[in-house]
Amino acid sequence: MITRRAFLRLVGGSAFAMVSLGAYAVGIEPMLLTHVKRYTLTPPHWPAGLKLRVVALADIHACRPWMTPERIAALAEEANALQPDVIVMLGDYPAGTRIVTGWVNASEWASALSGLKAPLGVFSILGNHDWWEDRSAQAAGAGPTISRKALEAVGIPVLENDVVRLEKDGQGFWIAGLADQIALLPDRAKGRYGLTGLDDLPGTLAKVGDTDPIILLAHEPDIFPKVPRRVSLTLSGHTHGGQVRLFGYSPVVPSAYGNRYAYGHVVENDRNLIVSGGLGFSIAPIRFGVRPEILQIDLG
């Protein structure tokens, strides 16, 4: 016979153990199973001499206990070890869920990301959460957001409707970054009745000054139908592959196109899109059938 107190301790203890096990299964375990998702492709009209390795990180969503600064620093090391020519980050750095045990502030995740190193540089864009979690940017209806300032403070350029020209082995190419397509939350007082984008695709591409190939970074893949053939490859995140994906189908995808751009390599009319399943969580700390991933893309 055990005392009432011991019984309660036992019941409480096993309930706690079960909850912890559940948390481990849905949360911690999938977080540790980060893998490198590799793509090799030669987009149409890609210059013959340009062999380029791009490594991309998407949807980091820093928070405790799922995505600590230590874990982000380890991911940066993993990315560096792939020996990329250039590293790009596809937005959504802050937590995307309230189910966390602690926040990671922008200077912390940015300093962990400052460990990323590649010969041609590290470039970033912002995602919807970089805007949604920033009250003063929402109030102002304009940036710079907290995320942008944090990335710039550690020397990582942020491309919002902007481009950068790089060169490898004498061959130039462009990285174009689109500003977020659903940056501003509805605010009746400001006449915003739905989600408002700050993206300007024609304006961004107009900054490309020659015929060298373009890699477009766009957080949400929904821009893809509007992307001209002039762009060799579009890289997106945001969907997390639906976070739950079974037999190539994601029941819930934050995209107007459902499963069309939920995950992976999409080719439409000679145009290429790669959507990363991302690294962190939004809404709930669950991943099933979509392991956290670092993208390695070999072009050429």
Ligand SMILES: [Fe+2]
């Ligand atoms: Fe997002």
